Amino acid sequence: MTTRTADRAPAAKRADIASREWKGPWRRYDIVKEGVIALVVVSILTVLLAGLFSSPDEPPLTFQGWATSAPDNFYATAVQELAGTSTSAGYGPPYNTAADGISVGPLAPQQRFGVTHPVDAANDFVITPLRSQLQSADVTDALATWDSASSDQQTAWATDYDTALTDADGDATKVADGDYGPVPVLAQGLTDMASAGALDGILMSQGVFYQTDFTKQILFLGDGSYLDDAATAAHLQGNTWGMMNETGSYPGQAWLWLYSFWYQIPQFNSDNPDDYLTSHADAIIFYIMAVLSLVLLLLPFIPGLRSIPRWIPIHRLIWRDFYRTQPKS
Numbered sequence: 001m002t003t004r005t006a007d008r009a010p011a012a013k014r015a016d017i018a019s020r021e022w023k024g025p026w027r028r029y030d031i032v033k034e035g036v037i038a039l040v041v042v043s044i045l046t047v048l049l050a051g052l053f054s055s056p057d058e059p060p061l062t063f064q065g066w067a068t069s070a071p072d073n074f075y076a077t078a079v080q081e082l083a084g085t086s087t088s089a090g091y092g093p094p095y096n097t098a099a100d101g102i103s104v105g106p107l108a109p110q111q112r113f114g115v116t117h118p119v120d121a122a123n124d125f126v127i128t129p130l131r132s133q134l135q136s137a138d139v140t141d142a143l144a145t146w147d148s149a150s151s152d153q154q155t156a157w158a159t160d161y162d163t164a165l166t167d168a169d170g171d172a173t174k175v176a177d178g179d180y181g182p183v184p185v186l187a188q189g190l191t192d193m194a195s196a197g198a199l200d201g202i203l204m205s206q207g208v209f210y211q212t213d214f215t216k217q218i219l220f221l222g223d224g225s226y227l228d229d230a231a232t233a234a235h236l237q238g239n240t241w242g243m244m245n246e247t248g249s250y251p252g253q254a255w256l257w258l259y260s261f262w263y264q265i266p267q268f269n270s271d272n273p274d275d276y277l278t279s280h281a282d283a284i285i286f287y288i289m290a291v292l293s294l295v296l297l298l299l300p301f302i303p304g305l306r307s308i309p310r311w312i313p314i315h316r317l318i319w320r321d322f323y324r325t326q327p328k329s
Helices: 002-007 031-053 063-069 071-083 109-113 121-131 137-148 151-167 183-195 198-205 215-223 226-233 254-264 281-297 305-311 314-318 320-324
Strands: none
Touching: 063 071, 063 183, 063 198, 063 215, 063 226, 071 121, 071 151, 071 183, 071 215, 121 137, 121 183, 121 198, 121 215, 137 183, 151 183, 183 198, 198 215, 215 226, 254 281, 314 320
């Protein structure tokens, strides 16, 4: 009785559609020929489209380019590194303890993980590079004076000169007289070193033959206006949907549009730096994206959302040939 019942069952239930014997027409197929044709066509299209739409080969940003194109800004940034007033010097975790870091309510990941990538702006960006090669007599004497002074005295020299330079609108020739110690000479020595192209190689190596960590170089570049100006010129600021896959490429990393979208909301990019949402935008947007990512990962377990494919059966339209042969459930 069981056997006869199974025999009377629909064929679609007794055999999978993929295992059925093909009874339609046959045609000779040369896979090698097809592969060669496809390779030739794709190669031609690649060359043509690359010539029409490829990204420009823009030169990389270097410290030499910065010190050559904007020497006053490089000089002022070197002074800020010595004074501890640059962005990276006062960033906080994971680079130093100069600040508590951004927090949103009880969530303070920077404080939680602490200093995991220590950066000493004055030594890493100025003093150590100057010590790494033979310097002129005045720079050598300035280094000796700096080393012999206490940390409080070093800070006082650099802070006073940073303030005076700011009051002079970044023009070192108009700085008021004062006791600035060796700071002006050290800053000029680093500027000359960068202009000659020596600083790039020294910061690149950092005592490691194969360098893969460029955190310190990027932090130093970001402390001045050189990197920010380049980002503005390439339309890569946050309020201009700034993102790209390659230098100059458009439209860039389309899969990052959702992340960049939040920065277009006026509350996250206001001109007031004291605005809470603007000053905490990075952290808040990170948490927003984290929540959205969890929703995507947990989609099969969320009632209502997981039923959308049943309510809007687009998949049945795409695979209509398959579902046409299957019994209706």
